[in-house]
Amino acid sequence: MSRIGKKPVELPSGVSASLSGQTIEVKGPKGTQSFTATDDVTITIEDNTVTVMPRGKSKRARQQWGMSRTMVANLVHGVTEVxxxxxxxxxxxxxxxxxxxxxxxxxxxxxxxxxxxxxxxxxxxxxxxxxxxxxxxxxxxxxxxxxxxxxxxxxxxxxxxxxxxxxxxxxxxxxxx
CATH class of the missing domain: 3.90.930.12 (Ribosomal protein L6)
Structure with missing residues (x-):
């Protein structure tokens, strides 16, 4: 289990996220950024949190799980601060x-x-x-x-x-x- 991947990414006030396929787009006061995840993970947006889950038990899916969650967290940080x-x-x-x-x-x-x-x-x-x-x-x-x-x-x-x-x-x- 990925310790980093398990944590949901909180969306602060003034930040919105939208999902289309495997691409997540985050909008905030400093601009807009997007990230396209691999097919090994599933990204879901519920309430004000973004969660990333692996699609299988393969090694690649577990590797992409923590990395994708970190990329989403960096998007959220990038549109609120620099x-x-x-x-x-x-x-x-x-x-x-x-x-x-x-x-x-x-x-x-x-x-x-x-x-x-x-x-x-x-x-x-x-x-x-x-x-x-x-x-x-x-x-x-x-x-x-x-x-x-x-x-x-x-x-x-x-x-x-x-x-x-x-x-x-x-x-x-x-x-x-």
């Missing part, structure tokens, strides 16, 4: 700034890195060494944060690079004479 990832930049001369629909990164390369901000994502730089990524879709926010971080991952000797806020980088000891 998902947020924060990145920190460490290194001498490393900085970021938003210009229009692009994020300009100075990361020690011979050129600036221009990162095009995708549709539905808001990026802010309150400080030159801080990047805040916000959006409705948890998967897209995480993917954008990972793509930005890939431009200069934190290195283990000095810790320079782009890291998630609060991320611990294990420091290695350098060469000894």
């Amino acid at each position: 998902f947020k990832k924060e990145l920190e930049i460490q290194g001498v001369g490393y900085r970021a700034q938003v210009q229009g629909n692009t994020l300009k990164l100075n990361l020690g390369y011979s050129h600036d890195v221009d990162f095009a901000i995708p549709e539905g994502i808001k990026i802010a730089c309150p400080k030159p060494t801080e990047i805040i990524i916000e959006g409705q879709d948890k998967q897209v926010v995480g993917e954008v944060a990972a793509n930005i971080r890939d431009w200069r991952r934190p290195e283990p000797y000095k810790g320079k690079g782009i890291r998630y806020k609060g991320e611990y980088i294990f420091q290695k000891e350098g060469k000894k004479k």
